[in-house]
Amino acid sequence: MVRRLNRREALAAGAGAFAAGLGSATGPARALNDYAEQIAKFTGGRTPVEGRVKLELPELAENGNTVPLSVAVDAPSGEGAHVQEILVVAPANPNARVIRFRFSPLSVPEASTRIRLAATQDVIAVAKLSDGTFFSASRQIKVTIGGCGG
Amino acid sequence: MITRREFLQTAAATAAIVPGGWPRAFAQQRLRQADLMRFDSLGNVTLVHIADLHAQLVPVYFREASVNIGVGDAKGEAPHLTGAALLNRYGIAPESPEAYALSADDFTALARAYGRMGGLDRIATVLAAIRAERGDKVVFLDGGDTWQNSYTSLVTKGQDMVDCMAMLRPDAMVGHWEFTLGADRIKELTQSLGFPFLALNVRDTEWDEPVFPASTMLERGGIRLAVLGQAYPYTPIANPRWMIPNWSFGIREDEVRTEVEKARAAGAELVVLLSHNGFDVDRKLAGRVAGIDVVLTAHTHDALPAIVKIGRTLLVASGSHGKFVSRLDLDVRGGEVKDYRYKLIPIFADAIAPHPAVAAKVAAVRAPYLAHLSEVIGRAGALLYRRGNFNGTLDDVICDALLAERDAEIALSPGVRWGASLLPAQAITREDIYNATAITYPAAYRTAMSGARLKEILEDIADNLFNPDPYYRQGGDMVRVGGIAYTIDVAQPIGRRISQLRLLRTGAAIDAGRDYVVAGWGSVNEDAHGPAIWDVVASYIAARGEVAPATSGHVTVAGG
Numbered sequence: 055m056v057r058r059l060n061r062r063e064a065l066a067a068g069a070g071a072f073a074a075g076l077g078s079a080t081g082p083a084r085a086l087n088d089y090a091e092q093i094a095k096f097t098g099g100r101t102p103v104e105g106r107v108k109l110e111l112p113e114l115a116e117n118g119n120t121v122p123l124s125v126a127v128d129a130p131s132g133e134g135a136h137v138q139e140i141l142v143v144a145p146a147n148p149n150a151r152v153i154r155f156r157f158s159p160l161s162v163p164e165a166s167t168r169i170r171l172a173a174t175q176d177v178i179a180v181a182k183l184s185d186g187t188f189f190s191a192s193r194q195i196k197v198t199i200g201g202c203g204g
Numbered sequence: 205m206i207t208r209r210e211f212l213q214t215a216a217a218t219a220a221i222v223p224g225g226w227p228r229a230f231a232q233q234r235l236r237q238a239d240l241m242r243f244d245s246l247g248n249v250t251l252v253h254i255a256d257l258h259a260q261l262v263p264v265y266f267r268e269a270s271v272n273i274g275v276g277d278a279k280g281e282a283p284h285l286t287g288a289a290l291l292n293r294y295g296i297a298p299e300s301p302e303a304y305a306l307s308a309d310d311f312t313a314l315a316r317a318y319g320r321m322g323g324l325d326r327i328a329t330v331l332a333a334i335r336a337e338r339g340d341k342v343v344f345l346d347g348g349d350t351w352q353n354s355y356t357s358l359v360t361k362g363q364d365m366v367d368c369m370a371m372l373r374p375d376a377m378v379g380h381w382e383f384t385l386g387a388d389r390i391k392e393l394t395q396s397l398g399f400p401f402l403a404l405n406v407r408d409t410e411w412d413e414p415v416f417p418a419s420t421m422l423e424r425g426g427i428r429l430a431v432l433g434q435a436y437p438y439t440p441i442a443n444p445r446w447m448i449p450n451w452s453f454g455i456r457e458d459e460v461r462t463e464v465e466k467a468r469a470a471g472a473e474l475v476v477l478l479s480h481n482g483f484d485v486d487r488k489l490a491g492r493v494a495g496i497d498v499v500l501t502a503h504t505h506d507a508l509p510a511i512v513k514i515g516r517t518l519l520v521a522s523g524s525h526g527k528f529v530s531r532l533d534l535d536v537r538g539g540e541v542k543d544y545r546y547k548l549i550p551i552f553a554d555a556i557a558p559h560p561a562v563a564a565k566v567a568a569v570r571a572p573y574l575a576h577l578s579e580v581i582g583r584a585g586a587l588l589y590r591r592g593n594f595n596g597t598l599d600d601v602i603c604d605a606l607l608a609e610r611d612a613e614i615a616l617s618p619g620v621r622w623g624a625s626l627l628p629a630q631a632i633t634r635e636d637i638y639n640a641t642a643i644t645y646p647a648a649y650r651t652a653m654s655g656a657r658l659k660e661i662l663e664d665i666a667d668n669l670f671n672p673d674p675y676y677r678q679g680g681d682m683v684r685v686g687g688i689a690y691t692i693d694v695a696q697p698i699g700r701r702i703s704q705l706r707l708l709r710t711g712a713a714i715d716a717g718r719d720y721v722v723a724g725w726g727s728v729n730e731d732a733h734g735p736a737i738w739d740v741v742a743s744y745i746a747a748r749g750e751v752a753p754a755t756s757g758h759v760t761v762a763g764g
Binding site: 112113114116117120174194196 | 409438440441445452453454455667673675676698
């Protein structure tokens with residue numbers, strides 16, 4: 055009987071030194087969860103406008119279990135409309151909701167954390183402003199599934 | 205210098221092999237050290253760059269890619285030019301020494317005439333001559349992939365390369381395969397170098413603190429210049445992360461920007477990025493980060509006889525395996541490059557005299573292993589080479605060996621860009637086998653894999669090579685395959701590039717639901733099992749005597 059490689063092994067073995075296997079071959083758009091509903095719930099059904107949100111993720115995750123993420127919104131704080139919340143969703147995670155940041159009117163709308171990602175996907179951040187407008191950004195990240203064993 | 209006797213022998217031998225009229229051309233273009241190194245010096249700074257030596261201390265044959273497809277913005281652009289297109293772009297005559305050095309056309313015939321290239325002792329000769337001419341204006345930088353992928357570098361854990369390179373006195377270096385020596389060994393070696401091992405993009409995973417210096421400030425030719433260093437950004441993905449478990453890499457464009465600004469603020473009049481990003485990544489980076497005067501590229505092994513200019517940034521591509529030394533003279537005034545002159549100096553081993561002290565050192569580090577390395581295992585039945593986007597003939601032989609020795613239906617061999625070439629009828633020594641396989645995680649595994657998984661792997665790796673965005677395209681060449689055929693449309697997105705997967709033995713389409721026995725090597729997993737790949741290959745070759753591709757994989761390319 056031959057031993058079965060896990061996905062990470064198989065990819066790495068096949069890809070070898072330079073071209074390690076990356077992410078889901080079914081493409082970044084694959085959605086396994088209710089991320090669209092989660093966004094709709096967050097926005098009250100409004101469609102967020104793309105822009106003003108800066109979402110930072112590595113292009114390739116070294117370890118899908120702990121991926122550095124930072125998000126910032128280009129919006130004035132302290133006066134006028136301010137950022138109240140930022141929702142981050144991962145369409146190809148078992149659970150769409152990754153994190154929700156809340157800000158006071160005096161907060162600088164920036165936050166960093168580490169998140170877990172199951173597969174290659176477009177992570178989406180949606181910002182809610184106090185005037186009821188919503189802005190969003192998405193960013194593709196490639197994830198080696200099972201890469202935790204590496 | 206080629207002696208008259210050697211020259212006559214070569215010319216005579218060549219006359220029978222090469223296309224008509226060619227020997228005369230050779231006679232007219234006899235190589236001389238002085239001609240190869242001739243350079244009209246300019247300005248106040250000279251950058252000397254080598255990269256991707258892959259621990260090749262002695263001269264080798266190395267056939268450049270005949271297939272090197274560019275996608276997106278890189279389509280049809282340098283360095284994604286091969287053969288006649290490359291020669292035309294740079295005005296290089298077919299069959300000339302430059303054509304031999306830079307392209308794959310007529311490789312066997314030209315290799316027999318012009319001989320091997322590289323050798324650290326020859327590189328030392330060129331470097332010494334430049335230093336003699338330019339004095340305190342010279343900066344010598346090593347672009348990395350220097351300490352691994354030969355037998356002696358493997359068994360000495362990079363010590364042979366460190367000791368030999370020390371004689372060339374680099375001002376800084378960066379790394380990639382170096383990291384496959386493991387974190388402890390890297391720390392040990394880098395602390396005793398006497399020059400900085402730079403990596404602005406390596407941080408510890410716990411506190412996000414720098415592991416290595418980001419830059420070094422040098423005074424040359426009366427100016428201050430900063431060298432920033434970038435390690436290969438995807439080392440923990442492409443190579444075993446368990447060897448460097450506490451280090452995180454990445455392109456880290458913002459950190460590059462910050463380091464450029466810091467260097468300028470500290471008074472640097474010239475900012476050089478010594479990079480192991482790979483050419484396409486550096487091309488994109490240079491267009492997005494202001495203030496870098498020169499990017500010394502590496503990783504993708506491109507050898508370009510001219511500068512590629514992106515905005516105000518000069519990109520240098522110095523080739524691999526010791527075949528070339530780049531010299532870039534710069535006139536730097538008022539914090540700007542006013543003028544420059546560049547030459548990619550080809551290191552023809554028969555024409556450039558070895559540097560005696562370095563030659564002696566190279567001989568000394570090899571001496572304990574020479575008998576083992578020189579053992580003849582078999583003979584090449586064809587030109588055996590690796591470099592190129594898809595299977596090279598040397599990979600075909602390795603895949604054949606995996607199929608036969610590991611009793612597998614399908615073989616996978618990593619798409620690394622290193623590995624010297626062997627000419628038809630050339631004796632294959634143990635050293636030659638190591639030069640194509642020497643890594644610190646060599647287990648030739650055997651496993652079951654479903655057809656669906658195989659397809660997924662090929663799609664993933666293809667995206668690593670053909671993603672339209674260079675920042676996602678940092679990878680190596682396509683995984684080499686044995687026992688199967690497939691069609692690839694490089695212009696498609698991930699998941700849709702690979703089709704017509706067939707098992708060659710039966711001709712049947714690969715069944716997504718069926719398990720196949722797959723053999724391969726270079727797994728990044730800590731507990732991969734199997735004999736070392738070099739022993740698998742040696743056993744296969746020894747049993748046959750002469751080897752040429754047998755059951756090699758067949759790849760049909762579309763959309764290129």
